[in-house]
Amino acid sequence: MEKRYQVFISSTFEDLKAERQAVLRAILELDHMPAGMELFPAADEEAWQLITDVIDASDYYVLIIGGRYGSLDGVGISYTEREYDYAVAKKTPVIALLHQNPDNLPRDKTETAENVWEELKRFRSKVEDKHTCVYWTTAEELKARVIVSLTSCTKRHPGVGWVRANMLPSSDTLEEMLALRKRIVELEAHVVSERTHPPEGTELLSQGDDECRLPLGFTARRRTDQFPYPNDRSYDATVKPTWDEMFAAVAPSMIDETPDRSLRAALKTFFSDYAVELFRSEDEFKECVLFDFTVRREDIDTCIVQLRALGLITESTRKRSVKDVHTYWALTPFGDHRMVQLRALRRTARREPGGSLGDERDRDTVTDGSTDVG
Numbered sequence: 001m002e003k004r005y006q007v008f009i010s011s012t013f014e015d016l017k018a019e020r021q022a023v024l025r026a027i028l029e030l031d032h033m034p035a036g037m038e039l040f041p042a043a044d045e046e047a048w049q050l051i052t053d054v055i056d057a058s059d060y061y062v063l064i065i066g067g068r069y070g071s072l073d074g075v076g077i078s079y080t081e082r083e084y085d086y087a088v089a090k091k092t093p094v095i096a097l098l099h100q101n102p103d104n105l106p107r108d109k110t111e112t113a114e115n116v117w118e119e120l121k122r123f124r125s126k127v128e129d130k131h132t133c134v135y136w137t138t139a140e141e142l143k144a145r146v147i148v149s150l151t152s153c154t155k156r157h158p159g160v161g162w163v164r165a166n167m168l169p170s171s172d173t174l175e176e177m178l179a180l181r182k183r184i185v186e187l188e189a190h191v192v193s194e195r196t197h198p199p200e201g202t203e204l205l206s207q208g209d210d211e212c213r214l215p216l217g218f219t220a221r222r223r224t225d226q227f228p229y230p231n232d233r234s235y236d237a238t239v240k241p242t243w244d245e246m247f248a249a250v251a252p253s254m255i256d257e258t259p260d261r262s263l264r265a266a267l268k269t270f271f272s273d274y275a276v277e278l279f280r281s282e283d284e285f286k287e288c289v290l291f292d293f294t295v296r297r298e299d300i301d302t303c304i305v306q307l308r309a310l311g312l313i314t315e316s317t318r319k320r321s322v323k324d325v326h327t328y329w330a331l332t333p334f335g336d337h338r339m340v341q342l343r344a345l346r347r348t349a350r351r352e353p354g355g356s357l358g359d360e361r362d363r364d365t366v367t368d369g370s371t372d373v374g
Contacts, residue, residue, distance in 0.1 A: 003161030009036040011064035015109040022143040059159025061087035067102040067110035069120040199311035211240040219292040251339035260327040
């Protein structure tokens with residue numbers, strides 16, 4: 001939306017009429033609105049209140065200093081300096097334009113009293129200390145300096161500005177904007193919910209502490225047997241880990257992403273390790289080494305489909321070479337949140353000497369609620 005800025009012009013008046021007109025034209029040529037209150041009586045406090053109101057409503061403050069300090073207020077400060085001090089206090093961006101050689105100005109455009117001339121020099125130094133000033137010698141040069149300086153200032157310090165009434169949004173547009181803002185809030189809430197809650201419709205699926213029954217085969221070998229291992233024996237069994245146990249085991253491999261073959265290998269490793277822990281305590285296998293575990297491909301497929309249906313994993317959409325036709329898997333935001341819940345170490349209470357309770361990090365405790373088997 002195109003904006004027009006209000007620019008307050010501050011200077012002495014009688015000695016800078018031509019210069020003020022040049023600045024006014026420059027501001028108008030930039031399609032901005034000039035404002036200035038030099039014609040009001042200096043001693044009128046109501047006029048001063050009006051001046052401050054106009055400065056408050058202005059986006060930028062242009063200060064022109066020539067060879068005069070200006071009329072004084074009741075405490076001996078010129079109204080030009082008083083306006084400047086007010087603009088600085090209100091943090092209005094200041095464009096300071098100082099005559100290059102005020103000593104060379106005609107007598108009718110300079111201060112004749114020595115004490116007032118010293119006040120002008122003091123004021124110039126005060127402005128030069130606070131701002132990067134622009135210097136000029138003629139009205140036309142001043143006009144060019146204003147155009148450049150004001151254009152730069154509006155880019156570096158965009159003001160509030162003004163717009164035409166027909167550029168303002170209608171009531172229907174405002175209602176539409178409010179509806180869109182409400183929708184954005186709803187979508188942001190939905191994104192947060194996706195990170196911490198399962199997708200809708202998964203409540204009827206097997207998940208969490210529910211068991212995943214999976215048949216597998218393996219070979220048992222007595223540790224005392226020698227080649228050619230006549231006592232190797234094959235077994236068929238069923239393991240029943242929970243879905244949380246399975247997911248907690250393979251989720252870290254998908255923090256970035258993992259190829260399909262790697263996810264399948266991780267699932268097979270989990271089932272093999274789970275079976276070893278389950279069976280090694282049984283009398284039949286106490287003296288045996290368990291190995292060569294086999295899991296049907298369709299059962300691994302089912303596990304991957306289930307994790308995907310539960311909203312824990314998704315097929316990665318990361319861009320890669322056109323020659324790479326492999327499938328990659330990654331955690332969903334909810335899957336990442338669930339992994340942290342299952343795998344992060346939980347602080348446990350410990351008893352300090354003397355009977356007091358303290359906190360320590362138990363490195364062997366996982367927050368997935370799983371229990372030892374076997």
